[in-house]
Structure formats: structure tokens, C-alpha cells
Amino acid sequence: MVLQDLGRRINAAVTDLTRAPTLDEKAFDGMIKTISNALAEADVNIKLVANLRKTIKASVKFHELPPHANKKRIIQKAVFDALVDIVDPHQKEYVPKKGKSNVIMFVGLQGAGKTTTCTKLARWYQARGFKTCLVCADTFRAGAFDQLKQNATKAKIPYYGSLTQTDPVVVARDGVEKFKKERFEIIIVDTSGRHHQEDALFAEMVEIQTAVQPHQTIMVLDASIGQAAESQSRAFKETADFGAIIITKTDGAAAGGGAISAVAATHTPIVFIGTGEHLLDLEKFNPQSFVSKLLGMGDIQGLAEHVQSLNLNQKDTMKNITEGKFSVRDMRDQLQNIMKMGPLSKMAGMIPGMGGMMQGMDDEEGGMKLKRMIYMCDSMTVKELDSDGRMFVEQPTRMTRVARGSGTSVREVEELLTQQRMMGGIAKKMKGGMQNMQKAQGQM
């Protein structure tokens, strides 16, 4: 995964610096240069990179740091914040409301991943309790309706389209009207991405927009176009005034970082990113979570949100996390949930430290590793499972017993417990934040 490579390089530059025998300004400048080179190679605009250099230098003020300051933390935070700033569009997006019909129209060039993303987004909302459906208004491309039908059927989402009506405006209007009457809450309209002439494509978009009056128009962009994302989005913006962007194929694209930062620079909200071909490969875009995952620091909030959406067994874990706890049993439940959640490599990236542990493994190897971790948990006593893991450190023979019982090694048991301890630390830190969040949602 190319974006992961970028994250690894940035991470390595920071780690190398903080491990260096002499952490002086020259070494600090060297780190900034390495990070800048990595970003430039990922096709991030040179001006943005120059700004990032300046921001990091200005926020750290290396020569003014007091001698006993925790340089490592200050530098890590400065790099993190500067990266967040580069991918942050600083714009709010439309939030669909429950109980009313929210019409979402998709635009974008053919091949960008529009049809696939329509279904992914429909599933995303469906999983969050919205009554969701799809309308295929692409009458230009033979087979477009079939493709949508197939995707929608797989995801069990109602759809509308026509094999005989050739006017996309009529299909879009009829479909939206029908679903509005049936009180669907999310109505997603897929449009054509190609025409004989570009002008005709844009004219059609505007006509459909006028006919269905979408609450949100989303433009779909392929990450592999890199910095060109900026000019492409501007061209679309001039005609079909969209309010948000989804960037697809961030999993494979060498220029993914370039596309995301280029779009962010235009202050258009990036609402989601596509991370693969699977129906579940759609991530809500959040600048902090994105950078956190990029740097292998995980995305606990994203994970919690995702688990919630899948209605998995997470009630007790969430309760524990709000209380600042994370037991071995929580670790086990989460591991099991991960196995149910689709592409492993992606889910693992959401757990701090786990992405690194699974680095270089394909999904099959990763799956085996997770299974072994679950076997280890299954060899523990109830008391051990519900503990914070400290009893293993106090009585290491417990580890030997678990390793023997699960057919694994003591080193693997240690690794599992290190992981759980790390999550425990995060849960502790999140305690205040989560409680405030729940209070705000009126759940307490």
C-alpha cells in the first residue's frame, strides 16, 4: 500500500531523529528534509510541502527549547499537526438527517469508481440505520444499470433504473420521486461519467441536478491522478456545483497523498476515501484519523465507530473504554470482531501498533496471526481474561501455561499482552473524551 509506505518513511524519519545520539538542530533539519522528500515523492504539491517545512520549524523552535523539554514529543506533535493541516479541508459537510429524504447525487468521470462508491456509501448509511436506496441515472453506458443492480443486490439495497428509458433526467426524477414517496431516507443517484462531448456531460449533470434537487452532490475522484485532482475538481465545480468529494483508490495509488492534499487545498470537504474494491472499503475521512493511521498510530475512534455500525459484540468493551479500562477479554472480543469486519489489513491499521505488527503480511497470514492471538486468549482463565494483564507480568508462569495451552510461544503471548497494554493506555487517555462525547449524545 503506497500511502502506507509514505507513512512508514515519515515515521522512520521521526523515530530515527528521536533515537539519534545527539538530537541537535542539524539532525532536526535533516528529519524535516526527509519528510519533505517523501511527501514530494507522493506527489504532494511543492508549495504545500514548503509550508509544512516552515510550520514544523516554527512550531518546534528548536534552538529555544529548554534543555529538559521532551523534544521527542514536541517534534512528534509538530509533525503530526503539520500533516493534519495539509489534508484538512477546513470545511464542514452536509449531514443527512434521519426521518427525511436526503438526496445525494454522484458526479465524476467514468472509471473514477462512481458506481462502486454509490453502493459503498449506500451500505455505509444502511449500516447506520438509514433507509437507503440507489437510482441509476447513467443511461449512456450500456451495462451501467446492470452493474449497479448487481452491486445493490449483493448489498441488499433497493434500486431503481430503466433499460428502456434513454433520458437520464427522466430516470433520475422518476426514481427519486418513487423513493421519496416510499419515505427512503438516503436516495443516492448515480450519473453518467462519459458523453460524446464533455459539454454534453456537464449539461446533463446540471439538468439532473435541477430535476432532483440534491441535498448533497458528491464528486468522485480517482486518487491516482494525484495533484491533477485540483484542476479536475475545479473544472467540475464550475458546472456541477458539488459540496463534497470522495477520493477513491487510495489503496493502490502512488499519488494518493497528492490527491488528498490537492483537494484539501481547495477547501472542499473530503467526506470519504475509497480504500479498496470490497463493499466495506470506504472510510469516513477525518484528517486526524487519516494521519494517525498513516503514521501507524491507529484510529481508535474510527474503529469504535466502525464496530458500532456493524452491531458487533462491543457493548462491554465500549463500557470499559468509557471507564478507562481495557481488559484482556476486551482485546479478545475486538480481535474476534476484526475477523468479521472484512479486509483484515485495513482493520488492523485502526488498532494502534497492530498495523506495524501485521506489516508485510497478506490477509491470509494476518488472519492466521489473529487466530493464534484468539487461541491464546481462549487458553486463559476467566480471571486472567478480565484482568488488566498485570498478573501475567507478576507471574510469568501464566504466560508459559497459555503458550502451551494454545500451541503458541511465550514471545507471542508477550506480544499479545503488550498490544493489550497499549490499548489499555489509550483507553485511559480516552476516558474523559468518551464520557464527554456520550454526555453530549445524551446516552448517559
Ligand code: GDP
Ligand atoms: P465508474 O465508471 O466511475 O462508475 O467506476 P466503477 O465504479 O465502475 O469503478 C471502476 C473500477 O475501479 C472498478 O474496477 C472498481 O472495482 C474500482 N474501484 C472503485 N473504487 C476503488 C477503490 O477505492 N480502490 C480500488 N482498488 N479500486 C476501486
